[in-house]
Amino acid sequence: MSAANKALLVHLLTATGAVFAMLAMLAAVDGEWSLMFLWLVVAFAVDGVDGPLARRYNVKRYSPEFDGVLLDLIIDYLTYVFIPAYALFKSGLLPGWTGWFAIIIITFASALYFADTRMKTKDYSFSGFPGCWNMVVIVLFALNPNFWVITALVAILAVAMFLPVKFVHPVRTARWRSVTLPMALGWTFFAGWAAWVDFHPQSWAHWGLVLTSVYLLAAGAVQQILHGPDG
Numbered sequence: 001m002s003a004a005n006k007a008l009l010v011h012l013l014t015a016t017g018a019v020f021a022m023l024a025m026l027a028a029v030d031g032e033w034s035l036m037f038l039w040l041v042v043a044f045a046v047d048g049v050d051g052p053l054a055r056r057y058n059v060k061r062y063s064p065e066f067d068g069v070l071l072d073l074i075i076d077y078l079t080y081v082f083i084p085a086y087a088l089f090k091s092g093l094l095p096g097w098t099g100w101f102a103i104i105i106i107t108f109a110s111a112l113y114f115a116d117t118r119m120k121t122k123d124y125s126f127s128g129f130p131g132c133w134n135m136v137v138i139v140l141f142a143l144n145p146n147f148w149v150i151t152a153l154v155a156i157l158a159v160a161m162f163l164p165v166k167f168v169h170p171v172r173t174a175r176w177r178s179v180t181l182p183m184a185l186g187w188t189f190f191a192g193w194a195a196w197v198d199f200h201p202q203s204w205a206h207w208g209l210v211l212t213s214v215y216l217l218a219a220g221a222v223q224q225i226l227h228g229p230d231g
Contacts, residue, residue, distance in 0.1 A: 007054075007063035014050045014068060017043045017075035024083050033087060033141060037195035040134050043079040045188055047072070052171055073114055076131075081110040084137040088154075093140060094147050102154045106133055109158040116162075124172035125220050129160040135187070139213050142194050142206045164229065166220030175223055180216070187212035 024039035050072070059068050085106040089099045110131040113119065121127050136157065140150055168176070170184035190208035197203045 003057065003062045006057045007059040007061075008066075010050060010053045010057055010059050011063055011066045011068060011071065013046060013053065014071050014075065017046050017050075017072075017079060020046065021075060021078040021083060024079065025086075028083060028087050028090070031090070033091060034195045034198045036083070036087060037138050037141070038192060040079055040083065040138070041188060041192045041195065043075070044134065044191075047076065047079070048171065048184065048188070077110065077114055080132055080134045081106060081114075084133040088133075088137050088140070088150075091141070093144070094150055098147055098151045101151060105154060105158045109161050113161045121166060123174065124169050125223075126167040126169060127164060128162050128167070129157045129165075130167050131161060133157075135191075135213060135216070138191050138194065139209055142199050142209055144199075144201075166224045166229075168216065168220040168223070170216070173220070175227070176219060180219060183212045183215045183219075187216060 020039050020043040024036045024043065027033075027036035027039060050068075054068050059066075085103045088094060088106075089103040094102050110133065113128065113131050116128075118127055119130065136153070140153075168180050170180050171177075173180060186208060190205045190212060193205035194203060194209055197205065199206075
């Protein structure tokens with residue numbers, strides 16, 4: 001197979017994320033939250049592998065007619081932001097004005113963040129919370145905390161998107177990658193497990209989901225403290 005065809009196949013793989021986003025949205029409209037999250041986990045898995053494949057097969061050189069970065073951002077906004085925000089709004093986790101507050105803040109702040117040219121640091125981490133609301137919302141569905149806790153968390157993370165705080169990229173951030181990558185794979189497994197059992201409160205998947213989420217959320221800031229902002 002030619003290099004051009006291999007590069008094109010990577011673009012096609014990335015584009016399947018749009019299909020999974022639509023399937024997730026259809027499930028969300030029907031209130032089938034577990035099925036919605038299963039589709040989002042599939043999209044998350046695709047997003048995790050298409051980047052390394054794009055770099056390996058040099059899609060910018062061999063298939064430049066498609067902008068892989070733009071394609072990835074479009075799909076990420078759907079699967080990381082838009083659909084999870086809708087689920088948070090319609091699920092009943094946030095009553096009254098708190099639901100409107102969350103959905104407006106999440107979609108507005110994330111649109112700005114996704115267009116921010118400063119979102120990546122020198123070590124390929126993210127500068128500010130990278131708008132991974134899909135990861136946040138699935139944990140909220142699993143734990144079902146008080147709506148004030150959810151509202152406060154949404155506000156804090158929305159502000160954190162524009163603070164000079166690092167958040168690791170599971171694949172591209174070299175420091176601690178031997179821990180971060182397994183944690184990201186573990187998160188994917190536990191997220192799928194939690195959704196598969198319909199967020200049963202006694203499921204061990206919830207503990208794994210919380211553990212891996214805390215690591216992925218805090219690892220970049222800890223690295224920053226230990227090694228400095230440019231370390």
